Amino acid sequence: MSSAVEQPPIQINLAWCKGCGICYTLCPTKVLGADELGKVTLTQPKKCTKCKICENHCPDFAISVSGGKKS
Amino acid sequence: MFAEIEQYFRTNRLPHIWCPGCSNGIIVKSIVEAIQKAGLDQDKTVIVSGIGCSSRATGYLNFDTLHTTHGRAIAFATGVKVANPELNVFVITGDGDCTSIGGNHFIHAARRNIDLNVILFNNNIYGMTGGQYSPMSPTGAKGTTAPYGNIERPFDICNLAIGAGATYVARGNSFHTHQLTDIIHAGIANKGFSFVEALAACPIYYGRKNKQGSAADMLKWQKDHCLSKEAADRLPLEKKEGKILTGVLHNVSAPEYTEQYDKIISRFKEANSNA
Numbered sequence: 478m479s480s481a482v483e484q485p486p487i488q489i490n491l492a493w494c495k496g497c498g499i500c501y502t503l504c505p506t507k508v509l510g511a512d513e514l515g516k517v518t519l520t521q522p523k524k525c526t527k528c529k530i531c532e533n534h535c536p537d538f539a540i541s542v543s544g545g546k547k548s
Numbered sequence: 549m550f551a552e553i554e555q556y557f558r559t560n561r562l563p564h565i566w567c568p569g570c571s572n573g574i575i576v577k578s579i580v581e582a583i584q585k586a587g588l589d590q591d592k593t594v595i596v597s598g599i600g601c602s603s604r605a606t607g608y609l610n611f612d613t614l615h616t617t618h619g620r621a622i623a624f625a626t627g628v629k630v631a632n633p634e635l636n637v638f639v640i641t642g643d644g645d646c647t648s649i650g651g652n653h654f655i656h657a658a659r660r661n662i663d664l665n666v667i668l669f670n671n672n673i674y675g676m677t678g679g680q681y682s683p684m685s686p687t688g689a690k691g692t693t694a695p696y697g698n699i700e701r702p703f704d705i706c707n708l709a710i711g712a713g714a715t716y717v718a719r720g721n722s723f724h725t726h727q728l729t730d731i732i733h734a735g736i737a738n739k740g741f742s743f744v745e746a747l748a749a750c751p752i753y754y755g756r757k758n759k760q761g762s763a764a765d766m767l768k769w770q771k772d773h774c775l776s777k778e779a780a781d782r783l784p785l786e787k788k789e790g791k792i793l794t795g796v797l798h799n800v801s802a803p804e805y806t807e808q809y810d811k812i813i814s815r816f817k818e819a820n821s822n823a
Contacts, residue, residue: 495567498764542549
């Protein structure tokens with residue numbers, strides 16, 4: 478039996494996130510949301526299409542999307 | 549994945565000091581990706597910057613970097629390149645740094661066609677010093693020194709670069725990140741003065757004063773108002789009105805400065821050995 482626990486598709490580095498809101502405003506499937514400080518949270522990870530719009534437009538290098546199309 | 553480009557950053561210096569939503573980080577990532585794509589040797593790549601928000605980038609990049617005086621980044625970079633033409637030299641500069649106080653260095657480096665890659669972060673304002681209008685603030689735009697709107701006309705810096713003799717001129721923006729990476733990458737391949745204007749969004753000093761909305765709104769504005777040159781060539785005139793052309797605007801070949809300089813040196817060496 479494989480012990481492959483499904484990795485969340487999006488890794489967030491909260492220490493670098495400044496809560497600018499670019500990622501969750503641009504996310505086409507609303508995978509991302511904001512916490513009470515305006516920082517990014519993963520709300521619906523299963524809806525992620527790995528389009529990488531959040532990763533490409535995060536000015537703080539705080540989001541990485543694993544898998545998907547190579548940029 | 550940030551892990552793929554992490555080696556090019558001084559991660560102990562992160563997070564950076566740029567404001568929330570500032571596009572400078574997006575453009576820096578594109579520069580680094582272009583360097584990786586071109587396979588440049590990290591130890592033979594030098595990044596030079598002047599003064600301003602964008603010029604803080606050298607502090608975060610894990611190359612040999614020079615953070616120089618206001619407007620003089622291209623002058624320092626010229627010195628680095630002439631001293632060791634083997635090096636890949638990049639200049640990161642802002643609209644105030646490059647077009648105002650550094651305007652003279654800029655046009656003469658373009659005229660000489662010295663092999664530098666200049667990337668100008670155009671956020672239309674002097675962000676670091678508190679929002680004064682710059683030579684690239686649009687007419688009518690507000691700044692702390694233009695509370696009733698800017699009455700001056702801005703530079704079209706790409707046309708200025710072409711007029712001054714740059715051999716590669718391109719424009720990109722911080723929304724179309726793949727295009728930006730590609731045009732910087734093509735600029736690296738050009739042997740000569742390569743200039744890339746990257747439209748940046750300053751949501752704090754420019755955006756607030758000019759009611760541009762949030763950082764995401766400013767990126768969407770870039771998406772709606774930029775048109776790639778290839779697409780524009782196929783469109784009727786009325787659809788191009790008010791759009792900013794992006795992509796490679798000019799690409800020609802001309803003798804490169806350090807090569808010409810080397811030819812003089814070898815000519816004298818030959819003459820001396822024959823004597």
